[in-house]
Amino acid sequence: MSPRPVVTRFAPSPTGFLHIGGARTALFNMLYARHKGGTFLLRVEDTDRERSTEAAVAAIFEGLNWLGVKPDAEPVFQAARADRHRQAVMTLLETGHAYRCHLTVEELEAERERARAEGRAIRSPWRDRVHNDPDAPHVIRFKGPLEGETVIDDLVKGQIRFxxxxxxxxxxxxxxxAPTYNLAVVVDDHDMGVTHIIRGDDHVNNAxxxxxxxxxFGWEVPAMAHIPLIHGPDGAKLSKRHGAQAVGEFADMGYLPEAMRNYLTRLGWGHGDSEIFSDAEAVSWFDVRDVVKSPARLDWAKLAFVNAHYIKDADNERLADLVRGDIARRGETLPDGVDRHLATLIELLKEGAKSTLDIAASLEFVIKTRPLSLDEKCKGLLTEETRARLSRLAEHLAAVEFQREPLEAAIRAFAGQExxxxxxFGAALRGVLSGGSPAPDLATALTALGRDEALGRILDAVS
RNA sequence: GGGCCCUUCGUCUAUCGGUUAGGACACCAGAUUUUCAUUCUGGGAAGAGGAGUUCGACUCUCCUAGGGCCUACCA
Known part of the structure; x- marks a missing residue:
């Protein structure tokens, strides 16, 4: 085995957003490098000048940054290295490992069809021929061996023979x-000292x-690990109709990056019975060799469960900022009174929230302004008897400290007294406090509203 | 058409020839509760099919079926 320090890289092509599968590949590359005490690099594969865009580069950087996947060096842009790639091809030409192919597009197409019909790989007739005009338009092709076999010792798939x-x-x-992908990857991975290529399953053939x-070239071949793709819940390739593909979409749906990291790492990889683990644990446990061979499906329910766990642990001020962002994205703003003690409210309301969007939704009953309009169900609860009881409750509550515990006790004491x-009267109380919107348990709802607002809402409804 | 890969509960996975096939999410039931939720307890749920190797296969080999990837002057 090579004694070289481990170097991994994530090499996205900037033709669109950062796909969730790509994000996981990046994560695995980083985890493996960190686990081995090595280096994790980022290279933008923009050799396709037609399809690569700056916007896509920005989206990918942003996605990685959000996820917390940070390379150990400045990103390399492949297109900037075209001269080096061309020079490398020339040496291949000189050593007889490449040739100039003058096939026209039409001829190539015909050759391709013939090869397909015969069930074999396509080969150019220019393999062993030289054009009398070397300047005539041509591509340069690799001259691969016609005999023998190539074996890949894949770290996750095992031995693969071709x-x-x-x-x-x-x-x-x-x-x-212009250089093509297959040439550029090899030259760049070699020049960058990459020791372990961890990439999507869709590259096994290229391997x-x-x-x-x-x-x-006479270069040492890096170790390779091809990790399976992520499929949609139905097992089909992940697409728009499954809800989301881009990491940015997950961010907008109220998922926390640490939850995403945990979920994605656990998808297709495991360490015994561990389900919830820290970044440090992931680094100390992760090895590509333990990645599962088969594709995994995205499970929204489990992602939600993991996210809920991290929300419970998250700092309230941070959640408050995220919730403000969620609300702003909807083009809405929080009333000053609510915004001022948002973090305190969130501590009260985050229990059971599966996303920051859930928290934003649970804020709804707080935001309402007096007098509340009650929905039919709430109105139905307000009988003559209940109104009278609620107004006695309001008096009873007036002297109580508006914190969860004392309120809880006061409500029970009041019930006993009555x-x-x-x-x-619980359901009716909830009704007059929320107007029918989802709300937490009574003591919590009362606390979230505060004395004046809570008492005001009760009095509004019973008078 | 050709090449390559994959196949354990609904889902993510454990098992590295000998287990009552374990855990988690989801689901169902019960308990708690002022609704929903939370929480707690319990429950149902799996080795694609067929050969073979072996004293013994989820585990090794082969075949079949199903699924995926590649087959570009895309990456």
Missing amino acids: RNIDLDDLVLLRTDG ARQTLIYQA GVGVGK
């Missing part, structure tokens, strides 16, 4: 002289061809 005859002569340099390129169970 017959070289099945591997086609991929394009290294396009007609316009064989890239191995051949490494060998043509000679009835709390059930006799």
